[in-house]
Amino acid sequence: xxxxxxxxxxxxxxTLFGAAALVFxxxxxxxxxxxxxxxxxxxxxxxxxxxxQCREDSGTNLPMMTQFINFIWGLMRxxxxxxxxxxxxxxxxxxxxxxxxxQVAIMATIIGVIIAIPLGTISAVKQNTWIDxxxxxxxxAGIATPSFWLGILIILGLLMSTQYVLGTPWMxxxxxKPIWEAPLYNLSMLIWPTVATGxxxxxxxxxxxxxxxxxxxxxxxxxxxxxxxxWEKVIIRKHALKNALLPVVTIVGMEFAFLMGGLxxxxxxxxxxxxxxxxxxxxxxxxxxxxxxxxxxxxMIFVMVNFLVDICYAWMDPRIRYx
Amino acid sequence: xxxxxxxAKLPGAQAVADVVAPKQSFLAALGxxxxxxxxxxxxxxxxxxxxxxxxxAPQIAPFDPVETNYGAMTQAPSVQYWLGTDQFGRDLLSRIxxxxxxxxxxxxxxxxxxxxxxxxxxxxxxxxxxxxxLLFQRIMDVFLAFPLIILAxxxxxxxxxxxxxxxxxxxxxxxxxxxxxxxxxxxxxxEMPYVDAARALGYGHMRIILRHMAPNCMAPYLIMxxxxxxxxxxxxxxxxxxxxxxxxxxxAWGLMLQGGAETYAETAPWxxxxxxxxxxxxxxxxxxxxxxxxxxxxPKLRSR
Numbered sequence: 001x002x003x004x005x006x007x008x009x010x011x012x013x014x015t016l017f018g019a020a021a022l023v024f025x026x027x028x029x030x031x032x033x034x035x036x037x038x039x040x041x042x043x044x045x046x047x048x049x050x051x052x053q054c055r056e057d058s059g060t061n062l063p064m065m066t067q068f069i070n071f072i073w074g075l076m077r078x079x080x081x082x083x084x085x086x087x088x089x090x091x092x093x094x095x096x097x098x099x100x101x102x103q104v105a106i107m108a109t110i111i112g113v114i115i116a117i118p119l120g121t122i123s124a125v126k127q128n129t130w131i132d133x134x135x136x137x138x139x140x141a142g143i144a145t146p147s148f149w150l151g152i153l154i155i156l157g158l159l160m161s162t163q164y165v166l167g168t169p170w171m172x173x174x175x176x177k178p179i180w181e182a183p184l185y186n187l188s189m190l191i192w193p194t195v196a197t198g199x200x201x202x203x204x205x206x207x208x209x210x211x212x213x214x215x216x217x218x219x220x221x222x223x224x225x226x227x228x229x230x231w232e233k234v235i236i237r238k239h240a241l242k243n244a245l246l247p248v249v250t251i252v253g254m255e256f257a258f259l260m261g262g263l264x265x266x267x268x269x270x271x272x273x274x275x276x277x278x279x280x281x282x283x284x285x286x287x288x289x290x291x292x293x294x295x296x297x298x299x300m301i302f303v304m305v306n307f308l309v310d311i312c313y314a315w316m317d318p319r320i321r322y323x
Numbered sequence: 324x325x326x327x328x329x330x331a332k333l334p335g336a337q338a339v340a341d342v343v344a345p346k347q348s349f350l351a352a353l354g355x356x357x358x359x360x361x362x363x364x365x366x367x368x369x370x371x372x373x374x375x376x377x378x379x380a381p382q383i384a385p386f387d388p389v390e391t392n393y394g395a396m397t398q399a400p401s402v403q404y405w406l407g408t409d410q411f412g413r414d415l416l417s418r419i420x421x422x423x424x425x426x427x428x429x430x431x432x433x434x435x436x437x438x439x440x441x442x443x444x445x446x447x448x449x450x451x452x453x454x455x456x457l458l459f460q461r462i463m464d465v466f467l468a469f470p471l472i473i474l475a476x477x478x479x480x481x482x483x484x485x486x487x488x489x490x491x492x493x494x495x496x497x498x499x500x501x502x503x504x505x506x507x508x509x510x511x512x513x514e515m516p517y518v519d520a521a522r523a524l525g526y527g528h529m530r531i532i533l534r535h536m537a538p539n540c541m542a543p544y545l546i547m548x549x550x551x552x553x554x555x556x557x558x559x560x561x562x563x564x565x566x567x568x569x570x571x572x573x574x575a576w577g578l579m580l581q582g583g584a585e586t587y588a589e590t591a592p593w594x595x596x597x598x599x600x601x602x603x604x605x606x607x608x609x610x611x612x613x614x615x616x617x618x619x620x621x622p623k624l625r626s627r
Binding site for chain 1: 461466472520567589602606
């Protein structure tokens, strides 16, 4: 097992290095350079001094190779530079908002998986009954519904129902307080974006659980278990589900990527000051240092999640370790 | 029960029938497919409907989608404005119809470009094998480390907004996803005698890749292509919603949900409801169609 982890970890490094190189190259593809685009975006006229100053600050006046080495060296020390928009260090800006986004991501994952596995199981066990059809409709709709529209609908529903029940419309709070300080306040704020992003998550995982379980239920060992008169409950729980969950773990990792994209959009809808909104704002404001750092951050998280999923997978299925 | 009916019920009868049966006419084959894949047929009809709406938008739309009318702002659905009007007095139905054109144009172009480029690169990688393949795989791994929409947004950050740039941004993450799937199929095709024969005849690399190998990778290509269509429409809507896609006053579904939809949520909920419904239905139709396509073309996945 230790050998497998080490081998897998060694594969992570070239991927991250390649991703850093790709981000670096992409930002140099901009016609002109980032400073020119930033300055001319403000009104067309800019003076040479400001341009030189900007180039010096961002280091774009240095030779390409030096720039690249500086960039990689900075990444390795978690020194991402300063934001071109606010002038604050990138890390400070991210740290301010990280907690909120992380909480929504974790809550969405947990809720998604908690809903999805029982639903997918019921759907597979009761294949081609009305329960199955309802669950399948739920999951197909979840994959097609854009999370931002779901968010808008949730806000709409909240406004209308509170208007009807309380007489005054109620909106979830906007200023963030950590869950350990004001748990109820925190949940009343973050549960809605969690639902908006988590719906797709649970839909995808439900679908995967259903199809994986259906496949396993056709295996010989399930038939043997049935033939020796084992309880159906025990067969599903102990024999079938355990094996069916392997591909489900993979899809949980893959969908995490969608979750991060979904966060960028949902935070915009609910006006939450999280990392996703920071990303959107930095793209719209041509804040290149911030954009490149956030892209790298997302890639790092995604690669690490996939790494953990692979480890989980190898732990659950010993065959993988030895192949 | 006659003999034929009994035979048809045996396992594997379909596969035998496919081989033995004389070639059906295209329409008859389509009919058989529709009977086997009723969901696929219905979603296929929805897709055709969407395409027709997009193509004939100027003829169908009752109003000009970009014409503002300050005398008719945020009007509820009525006989005149079927789906109501937005905060600028523009007819929502007309904007949704024209929005179909934007969504489908960007969706189809980016999905086709992304999948085709992926096809060529995937086949080439399998064909050349050796260090070319290895290097190529590593590069694809790097691209796959970027979540789909994050890579698209990063591309917008670099290239800017507007329809052509959005197509480029959405296409980019599709290429490695298609290339990877196609490559694994092409590895087997590379060992086929006809590829050897083509090589023995002295054909060039390009000719073998494009004329001999790529056409035999059509199944994974079409599966990926139809999967991409729904995703592309969803990403386009998300980008437009965030202000990174198509810009005002063009009619685009994502754009219609921006700004007014939330501000007027209480007084004019139709502004928020209908465009989102259009996105969901379109993605829904393309996804179902993609699923049916996959079931038909990839027998291994059948009956899941």
